[in-house]
Amino acid sequence: MRFVKRYLIPRLIQYVLVTWLGVTVVFIIPRLLPSDPIESMIATLQAQGTLRDPDAIRQMVDTLRDMYGLERSLPEQYISFWKRLFSGDFGPSYFSFPTPVISLIGRSFPWTVGLLFTTTVLSWIIGNITGGLSGYFTGNRLLKILDWFVMFLRPIPYYVLGLTLVILLAYMFPIFPFEGGYTIGAKIAFTWSFIKDVLNHAFLPALSLSLLGVAVNHQTMRLIIQGVKEEDYIRYAKIAAVKERTIFGRYAMRNAILPQITGLTLSLGQIFGGALITEIVFSYPGLGFLLYRAIVNSDYNLIMGITTISIIAITTLILVVDLLYPLFDPRIRFR
Amino acid sequence: MKTLRDLSRDGRFSLGAVVALILLLLALLSFFSPYDPVEWRVVPRDLPPSWEHPLGTDSKGQDVFWQMTFAVRNSLALAVFAAAISRVIAVVVGLLAGYSGGIVDRVLMFISDGFLVMPLFLIIVMLAMLVREHMNTATLALLLGALGWAWDARLIRSQILSLREREFTYTAILSGTPRRKLIFNEYFLFIVPLVFTTLINNMAWVVGMEITLALIGLTNLEIPTLGAMLRWAVNYQAMLLGLWWWLLAPIAVSIALFVGLYLVSLSTSEYLDPRARIQRVGAR
Numbered sequence: 368m369r370f371v372k373r374y375l376i377p378r379l380i381q382y383v384l385v386t387w388l389g390v391t392v393v394f395i396i397p398r399l400l401p402s403d404p405i406e407s408m409i410a411t412l413q414a415q416g417t418l419r420d421p422d423a424i425r426q427m428v429d430t431l432r433d434m435y436g437l438e439r440s441l442p443e444q445y446i447s448f449w450k451r452l453f454s455g456d457f458g459p460s461y462f463s464f465p466t467p468v469i470s471l472i473g474r475s476f477p478w479t480v481g482l483l484f485t486t487t488v489l490s491w492i493i494g495n496i497t498g499g500l501s502g503y504f505t506g507n508r509l510l511k512i513l514d515w516f517v518m519f520l521r522p523i524p525y526y527v528l529g530l531t532l533v534i535l536l537a538y539m540f541p542i543f544p545f546e547g548g549y550t551i552g553a554k555i556a557f558t559w560s561f562i563k564d565v566l567n568h569a570f571l572p573a574l575s576l577s578l579l580g581v582a583v584n585h586q587t588m589r590l591i592i593q594g595v596k597e598e599d600y601i602r603y604a605k606i607a608a609v610k611e612r613t614i615f616g617r618y619a620m621r622n623a624i625l626p627q628i629t630g631l632t633l634s635l636g637q638i639f640g641g642a643l644i645t646e647i648v649f650s651y652p653g654l655g656f657l658l659y660r661a662i663v664n665s666d667y668n669l670i671m672g673i674t675t676i677s678i679i680a681i682t683t684l685i686l687v688v689d690l691l692y693p694l695f696d697p698r699i700r701f702r
Numbered sequence: 703m704k705t706l707r708d709l710s711r712d713g714r715f716s717l718g719a720v721v722a723l724i725l726l727l728l729a730l731l732s733f734f735s736p737y738d739p740v741e742w743r744v745v746p747r748d749l750p751p752s753w754e755h756p757l758g759t760d761s762k763g764q765d766v767f768w769q770m771t772f773a774v775r776n777s778l779a780l781a782v783f784a785a786a787i788s789r790v791i792a793v794v795v796g797l798l799a800g801y802s803g804g805i806v807d808r809v810l811m812f813i814s815d816g817f818l819v820m821p822l823f824l825i826i827v828m829l830a831m832l833v834r835e836h837m838n839t840a841t842l843a844l845l846l847g848a849l850g851w852a853w854d855a856r857l858i859r860s861q862i863l864s865l866r867e868r869e870f871t872y873t874a875i876l877s878g879t880p881r882r883k884l885i886f887n888e889y890f891l892f893i894v895p896l897v898f899t900t901l902i903n904n905m906a907w908v909v910g911m912e913i914t915l916a917l918i919g920l921t922n923l924e925i926p927t928l929g930a931m932l933r934w935a936v937n938y939q940a941m942l943l944g945l946w947w948w949l950l951a952p953i954a955v956s957i958a959l960f961v962g963l964y965l966v967s968l969s970t971s972e973y974l975d976p977r978a979r980i981q982r983v984g985a986r
Contacts, residue, residue: 388816396828518714522964524910526917527956530932534949538941633818640823644914662827662918670831674824681821 374699375690382686389678393671394448398441426465430458457672462664468672471657476676478548479653482569483642486576487631493577494584495627499620501585502592514589521582525641529575529648536571543571546650572649576642587630591623598622625696632685639681709973718965721958728955729778732771737764739772739926751947758947761938766951772926774955780839780846780912780927781905787847788854788904789897795851796858797885797893801866811859817852825849826911830920837922842915846908854900858893865889895974902967906960913956928956 439447451457457468501510520528537543544550549564595601596619604614646655654673661669693699709715737744743763751758757766799810826849833841865871865888874884909928915921916929923930931952935941940948 384812385816385819389820392825397832519961522906522960523957524914524960526914527953531953534941636819636821640821643823647918658827659918662831662920667831670828674828677821677824682819685819
């Protein structure tokens with residue numbers, strides 16, 4: 368019961384508070400400007416002529432007014448904002464009116480989840496192993512070269528690395544396709560050729576995300592394991608002539624992996640942002656590319672929807688990792 | 703001087719500093735540019751690199767080399783401004799949270815935790831969309847400065863927390879030093895190095911964010927920055943037309959900039975405080 372009281376309940380409270388804070392920020396941002404955002408949006412819409420049909424424009428204006436409740440007071444707007452959120456209603460998208468924002472997001476979400484999940488898990492595992500090795504066996508020349516390589520890779524932003532990979536591996540050496548999630552016109556089905564096509568398209572975005580992910584995990588793990596190596600129990604195990612491999616795998620790595628789980632939860636937001644940016648570079652049909660189209664078409668509703676859903680998804684994911692954490696750390700289970 | 707000599711013994715620092723100096727030189731060269739960076743069609747279009755045009759010319763009729771000097775200057779200026787703004791916020795929040803503790807500390811840390819966990823990129827996009835019409839270097843600096851302080855505030859806070867428990871704090875308080883004097887005269891000396899290393903790191907983040915925002919079309923492309931240059935090159939299909947110099951130049955320079963700044967910040971922070979190494983690496 369102490370576990371529930373000391374670990375579970377504080378985490379749940381934190382989850383609710385952070386999610387509330389994030390969603391509230393999304394509510395506040397468009398209301399920060401002195402000018403009426405909806406009026407200016409409608410003006411842009413009419414000027415752009417995306418909606419030529421006057422009926423459609425009127426319908427749009429009505430839904431917007433209703434959604435943002437501009438005639439009502441701010442607290443009332445806030446309450447109706449939450450009500451809509453709980454029913455999953457983010458209103459219609461402007462550029463593909465009247466498709467609801469939520470169904471556009473629903474179509475893109477699986478692509479992002481697939482890309483993000485695979486690359487995060489893969490780069491976490493690989494980065495921790497290489498980082499652990501290079502932190503423990505400091506004399507190895509091959510690992511030193513890897514350290515330098517990682518040091519040059521690490522500070523490069525997602526977009527620049529993605530663009531460089533496109534130029535290198537899709538243009539100069541055309542091994543992989545330029546963009547998209549699958550060949551245009553291909554039938555979406557569970558056949559081997561389609562899956563191969565999808566994997567082929569996903570390779571470059573996944574590579575660019577994984578490279579940066581491995582670099583981050585490698586460097587953090589290296590430093591942690593260098594600290595662990597100086598601990599008394601490692602020295603004792605060495606004196607007791609425990610095999611070097613056993614010390615590394617069983618003693619050093621196992622203790623060093625715990626802060627890396629915490630590190631993962633802290634950096635999930637940034638990794639997610641990076642995935643969106645990478646999707647834009649490769650026109651990968653996930654949330655990032657949807658976001659890009661929303662930006663190009665000034666589709667503020669869609670941007671708000673994507674941001675809200677992303678915030679909720681990330682905080683929930685962090686909660687899940689946090690709740691799994693006691694499985695790895697017995698000190699929390701038996702406190 | 704001794705500090706500099708010690709630092710230059712670290713190969714990473716020397717390399718990073720040399721790269722940073724070269725970039726600074728490039729930025730200074732922009733003051734001697736024979737062309738106006740905003741004017742189009744000042745030179746023949748689409749020329750490959752030659753003696754006359756060291757990095758070729760682009761489809762807008764601009765000299766890529768001189769355009770780049772302006773881009774480096776503007777990107778660096780933006781980075782310094784934005785990073786300076788977020789340093790001020792980080793120091794204030796870190797000092798307040800670390801020194802006062804209690805409920806102030808908890809509220810401030812809750813907010814900065816929120817900033818850390820949230821997909822900041824999306825929040826930046828939302829804000830940038832709203833100020834799209836008034837977007838210029840100053841607005842962008844304000845925007846990125848207002849959002850990039852969370853991690854560094856935590857770093858400063860933890861430093862203050864450890865300072866608060868040291869002997870000299872007790873001595874100062876017992877001998878009646880006013881709190882303001884204690885913070886500004888004593889603690890600040892410990893904070894300054896932290897501000898410096900996080901400044902470099904934050905500058906790299908700002909330049910990267912500018913490039914990203916420019917490429918998705920959220921900055922003012924009239925102002926030549928590294929991001930704007932890349933955006934024009936991508937927009938004009940420089941890759942498909944075979945104008946590799948136009949695309950390669952800004953990419954190479956920005957990668958040099960990121961790596962250079964990172965190496966300097968990595969080596970200085972290790973030099974200043976070996977314990978900060980772990981925190982530093984987790985910073986982004």
